[in-house]
């Protein structure tokens with residue numbers, strides 16, 4: 001097992017899947033010769049040619065539309081949408097087209113299509129390059145949404161997304177692109193619909209997603225020194241939500257904190273809290289508590305951004321709250 | 326069109342197709358008025374020559390994406406009338422198992438890959454299909470049908486640019502009926518000629534009388550010769566007339582009586598039948614026989630649709646996602 005950076009894990013996933021299946025092809029702004037704005041597609045055009053690794057104009061909506069048509073004829077396109085905020089430009093193609101195509105055609109269409117995009121965390125990218133908008137997508141039947149929290153997940157989930165016969169949106173995190181962690185040398189694929197327990201604990205469950213998994217782990221580490229034992233779950237998938245894994249954890253802890261970098265209002269955590277409130281209320285000894293961004297755009301200036309986007313201290317405070325009798 | 330190209334057999338086939346579309350849509354009109362059909366309906370009555378001319382120039386395995394006004398193209402492409410009707414009636418035997426309805430009839434078995442209710446949104450799908458064909462080294466073409474209104478969407482321009490840039494085997498076929506819903510071309514387009522707008526992307530373009538199926542067919546054939554030869558996309562603009570409202574029930578207050586009269590004077594079925602008779606390519610009895618055949622086929626399809634079962638509510642959650650255990 002070797003340590004690999006997150007962006008390298010993404011690159012390997014793409015490369016391996018392109019190697020494995022000639023139907024896999026890449027589309028996006030700068031994904032060709034430049035190797036992607038963040039280097040995720042580096043070397044791939046050289047290796048697979050300009051037909052399969054295709055630079056596109058800044059026409060995000062049409063490019064996702066193109067991927068829909070191509071997927072219908074059996075290609076497995078992977079589109080890179082450079083920043084998650086730009087998903088706003090492709091919402092019709094995602095929501096009215098990709099998500100509904102199979103249903104609307106009565107099962108005639110099959111859409112093996114991946115949209116890779118990324119958001120960031122406290123890096124002063126400013127209001128139009130830093131929002132976490134996964135909740136928009138999770139509201140739509142027909143789409144799957146995953147948010148890899150590290151190199152291992154980035155590779156395994158992306159490979160699974162490419163092999164899946166449905167539209168899958170993979171939300172990477174650029175702040176983690178440089179992070180190196182162990183990634184198996186041998187081939188592996190992670191299930192798209194399954195959460196993972198990243199740290200076992202007894203007192204409180206922290207269900208987190210994307211980069212907030214790292215903050216949750218840091219919070220758990222800090223709390224452990226005070227004798228508070230947290231179980232940290234990486235939800236991995238924003239839709240569908242793996243309620244079972246969280247529920248099993250709650251059977252042990254009876255207390256739940258949910259953490260994501262998206263705004264709390266209407267976020268994935270709201271759905272998780274509501275679903276568990278309906279189905280597992282009897283397991284709970286304290287109100288479910290959510291940690292998420294304040295309801296504002298993401299500001300540029302570092303102190304302002306820190307005021308809006310939470311970190312481990314907010315998670316620690318939330319854990320303390322659910323433990324307060 | 327030079328006389329020697331007036332092939333009687335082709336002409337009669339075109340007329341037959343137009344007669345079926347017309348008979349079908351008149352039946353849909355009546356059953357919708359009688360509330361046998363849920364939802365809302367956009368008819369292509371008056372525009373049949375475009376669908377017939379286009380489809381006659383396509384191969385069965387060419388791919389087609391159509392619009393909210395798509396019954397005619399789907400029928401002309403060879404779809405089973407019964408399953409088209411069943412879809413419009415919301416029945417399980419419909420092409421889309423009743424999930425799509427009038428606006429969304431896809432018939433993959435004859436290459437109709439989608440019909441879109443979002444104006445312009447199907448254009449990149451056709452380009453994507455064309456891209457797949459190019460990548461897979463296949464010989465077919467993809468066609469996107471769209472209206473004059475769709476030309477004002479951003480995605481039309483995004484698609485035209487990419488298709489031209491990548492030399493995709495794509496035909497853009499515009500049905501310019503002079504209206505986007507209730508808004509005439511003069512109010513919705515800075516440049517009234519779609520062909521002129523195609524020039525911005527250096528798309529070879531043809532502007533033809535969309536009431537004449539032979540003119541449509543000839544332009545599409547010529548355009549496709551280039552497309553099939555790998556010379557990239559082309560555009561055909563068909564000038565046509567919508568004889569009915571935007572949707573069934575549209576009182577059309579925005580059209581003057583004289584304009585409606587003018588529209589009626591452009592009925593492509595009458596014009597084409599008259600012409601074939603003038604050219605001695607069609608006798609009165611032949612025309613009557615074709616019309617009777619069309620009515621019969623339509624009556625059979627409508628009866629089938631009316632008798633067909635509604636989908637089982639228990640199936641409502643099927644096909645939201647593809648499940649690997651499924652066979653197809």
Ligand SMILES: Cc1ncc(C[n+]2csc(CCOP(=O)(O)OP(=O)(O)O)c2C)c(N)n1
Pocket residue numbers: 392393394442443444445471472473474475476500502504505506571
């Ligand atoms: C994006 C979008 N905007 C508005 C509508 C409502 N609408 C449905 S059809 C139509 C007019 C379309 O005109 P055109 O493209 O010329 O097609 P036609 O109806 O004339 O066949 C409009 C505005 C829609 N379906 N999609």
Ligand SMILES: [Mg+2]
Pocket residue numbers: 472473474500501502503504505506
């Ligand atoms: Mg129009």
